[in-house]
Amino acid sequence: xxxxxxxxxxxxxxxxxxxxxxxxxxxxxxxxxxxxxxxxxxxxxxxxxxxxxxxxxxxxxxxxxxxxxxxxxxxxxxxxxxxxxxxxxxxxxxxxxxxxxxxxxxxxxxxxxxxxx
Amino acid sequence: xxxxxxxxxxxxxxxxxxxxxxxxxxxxxxxxxxxxxxxxxxxxxxxxxxxxxxxxxxxxxxxxxxxxxxxxxxxxxxxxxxxxxxxxxxxxxxxxxxxxxxxxxx
Numbered sequence: 001x002x003x004x005x006x007x008x009x010x011x012x013x014x015x016x017x018x019x020x021x022x023x024x025x026x027x028x029x030x031x032x033x034x035x036x037x038x039x040x041x042x043x044x045x046x047x048x049x050x051x052x053x054x055x056x057x058x059x060x061x062x063x064x065x066x067x068x069x070x071x072x073x074x075x076x077x078x079x080x081x082x083x084x085x086x087x088x089x090x091x092x093x094x095x096x097x098x099x100x101x102x103x104x105x106x107x108x109x110x111x112x113x114x115x116x117x
Numbered sequence: 118x119x120x121x122x123x124x125x126x127x128x129x130x131x132x133x134x135x136x137x138x139x140x141x142x143x144x145x146x147x148x149x150x151x152x153x154x155x156x157x158x159x160x161x162x163x164x165x166x167x168x169x170x171x172x173x174x175x176x177x178x179x180x181x182x183x184x185x186x187x188x189x190x191x192x193x194x195x196x197x198x199x200x201x202x203x204x205x206x207x208x209x210x211x212x213x214x215x216x217x218x219x220x221x222x223x
């Protein structure tokens with residue numbers, strides 16, 4: 001198991017860009033796994049945002065695809081999420097996770113992002 | 118997109134009660150269905166993988182089974198620490214989760 005830690009601004013202005021990073025410790029990001037972002041609006045359920053392989057291959061949620069970019073930085077052992085043109089509907093707790101085959105065994109503690117002027 | 122529908126949305130339970138939560142998939146996904154427990158202000162935690170496989174460190178009172186596109190998570194004897202929201206999850210892209218089932222103590 002690895003440890004994951006999200007970081008980034010807690011407040012983003014409407015129409016701006018949300019940028020988060022997930023630091024991986026206790027293991028290398030260059031492993032055969034998909035690094036994932038999942039979010040949870042206040043009081044609601046879990047929504048898959050997308051995933052990135054260590055090679056840079058990505059899969060995104062079709063509902064967010066036009067606004068999402070993910071990247072991997074092997075030198076820093078972290079991966080990142082950017083979400084553009086944010087609105088209040090993007091206010092959520094954002095989690096990073098490590099997918100083992102098809103399930104998530106490691107999760108970060110989450111970082112809360114509020115979209116507000 | 119595969120839709121997962123959980124029932125019930127909220128279940129009022131008593132300690133030591135046998136609890137069953139259901140998740141129905143909109144199309145066949147075989148055993149690629151996993152269950153997570155999320156306690157208040159915590160990250161989700163895997164409790165059952167591949168529909169019926171146990172997870173290391175998770176109490177044996179948690180079990181899962183499936184038939185066709187219907188999946189169930191059972192807690193054989195509810196403990197206070199089991200009060201949480203439970204989500205099912207399917208691993209075929211685009212990945213989706215059920216809407217969650219919240220357990221409340223009566």
